[in-house]
Amino acid sequence: MNNAADTIETAEKTIKQSMLTPEQWDTIFRSSIKVALIIIASVLAVKLGRKLIRNLLKVNARGPLQVSERRSVTLIKLMENIIAYVVFFIAALTILPIFGVEIKGLLVGAGIGGVAIGFGAQSLVKDIISGFFILFEDQFSVGDYIRIQTFEGTVQSIGLKTTKIRSSTGELHIIQNGMITEVTNFSLHNAVALVDISISYEGDIEHAQNVIEEHLETMPDRYEDMVKAPEFLGIQNLGPTEVTLRIASEVKAMTQFKISRAIRKEIKEVLARNNIDMPYPKMVLYKQPEAKNENANV
Numbered sequence: 001m002n003n004a005a006d007t008i009e010t011a012e013k014t015i016k017q018s019m020l021t022p023e024q025w026d027t028i029f030r031s032s033i034k035v036a037l038i039i040i041a042s043v044l045a046v047k048l049g050r051k052l053i054r055n056l057l058k059v060n061a062r063g064p065l066q067v068s069e070r071r072s073v074t075l076i077k078l079m080e081n082i083i084a085y086v087v088f089f090i091a092a093l094t095i096l097p098i099f100g101v102e103i104k105g106l107l108v109g110a111g112i113g114g115v116a117i118g119f120g121a122q123s124l125v126k127d128i129i130s131g132f133f134i135l136f137e138d139q140f141s142v143g144d145y146i147r148i149q150t151f152e153g154t155v156q157s158i159g160l161k162t163t164k165i166r167s168s169t170g171e172l173h174i175i176q177n178g179m180i181t182e183v184t185n186f187s188l189h190n191a192v193a194l195v196d197i198s199i200s201y202e203g204d205i206e207h208a209q210n211v212i213e214e215h216l217e218t219m220p221d222r223y224e225d226m227v228k229a230p231e232f233l234g235i236q237n238l239g240p241t242e243v244t245l246r247i248a249s250e251v252k253a254m255t256q257f258k259i260s261r262a263i264r265k266e267i268k269e270v271l272a273r274n275n276i277d278m279p280y281p282k283m284v285l286y287k288q289p290e291a292k293n294e295n296a297n298v
Contacts, residue, residue: 031098031099034095034098035095035098038091038094038095039091041091042087042088042090042091045087046083046084046087046088049080049083049087050076050080050083053076053079053080053083054076075135077142077157077158078135078158078159078160081159081160082160123176123178124161126177126178127160127161127162127176127177127178128160128161128177129178130177130178130180131158131159131160131161131163131177132160134158134163134177134180135158139183139185140155140158140183140185140187141155141158142155142156142157142158143155143187144185144186144187144188145185145186145187145253145254146165146183146184146185146186146187147183147184147186148163148165148175148180148182148183148184149179149182151165151167151173151175152165152167152168153165153166153167153168153171153173154166156172159177160177161176161177162174162175162176162177163175163177163180186253186254187253187254188253189253190227190250190251190252190253191250191251191252191253191254191255191256192248192249192250192251192256193230193248193249193251193255193256193257193259193260193263194246194247194248194260195230195246195247195248195249195260195263195264195267196236196237196244196245196246196247197212197244197245197246197247197264197267197268197271198239198242198243198244198245198278198279199242199243199245199271199276199277199278199279200241200242200243200277200278200279200280201241201242201243201279202277203243203276203277204276205235205243205245207274207276208245208271208274208276209232209234209245211270211271211274211276212232212245212247212267212270212271213232215266215267215270216229216230216231216232216247216249216263217229219249219262219263219266223259223262225251225252225255225258225259226249226250226251226259227250227251227252228250229249230247230248230249230263231247231248231249232245232246232247233245233246233247233248234246239279241279241280241281242279247263247267249263
């Protein structure tokens with residue numbers, strides 16, 4: 001019986017020792033509240049910082065030192081990311097001491113390890129520096145249509161390390177900034193829509209030119225993307241069955257494809273109304289005369 005009583009008493013002591021004391025529960029409660037408050041404050045700080053950035057750029061857009069809309073969108077996204085990184089990094093450094101982690105020792109260790117890591121992080125540093133030069137030189141911005149090496153599409157975001165481009169078919173290309181050596185930007189300046197119209201050799205070229213030029217003068221009223229009235233350039237090519245006429249139109253950036261389709265449609269209709277024939281494939285057959293049979297006269 002004494003052994004059983006001793007066993008029960010030992011078990012009770014073990015359970016009591018394994019249970020948290022009121023002081024420990026109080027410490028955990030206080031620490032949890034501190035961590036929760038830090039996280040909430042960090043989230044609010046990020047939201048407030050993003051709102052301030054947007055308001056500052058809106059004010060700047062009305063001021064003497066204006067920033068273009070495309071550049072504003074790029075700067076907003078980049079600065080929002082930087083604020084989030086900085087705030088949450090500070091929050092992490094604030095939370096660690098609550099759990100008994102010494103920041104000084106951590107920073108010293110990070111400094112020593114940073115020297116070794118730095119040799120292996122050269123590509124990361126290169127990406128970040130290239131990203132800053134892309135923004136500083138305004139090579140391209142969010143919303144621009146660009147070509148980088150073999151990738152072509154609309155810029156979705158520009159980060160400190162990577163640039164994201166979405167192609168016209170939906171693929172998202174993520175490119176390291178350090179790998180961007182050549183960029184073709186289609187969105188900086190006005191574009192030119194080139195349209196070739198073919199008529200048959202039997203058609204009156206002078207009449208076709210007058211009809212086309214008269215119609216082109218009316219098109220800017222219907223298409224706001226046209227900078228000015230399209231220009232009739234003249235004969236571009238003489239084909240096997242057609243005479244090719246070329247039209248050029250200065251349009252806003254990245255609208256040349258839409259305007260080209262509109263010009264083709266309207267010119268085709270106006271030529272049909274004026275009985276100007278479009279070319280169609282022709283085939284001419286020559287019948288070879290039958291060879292005379294010399295033996296027939298014998």
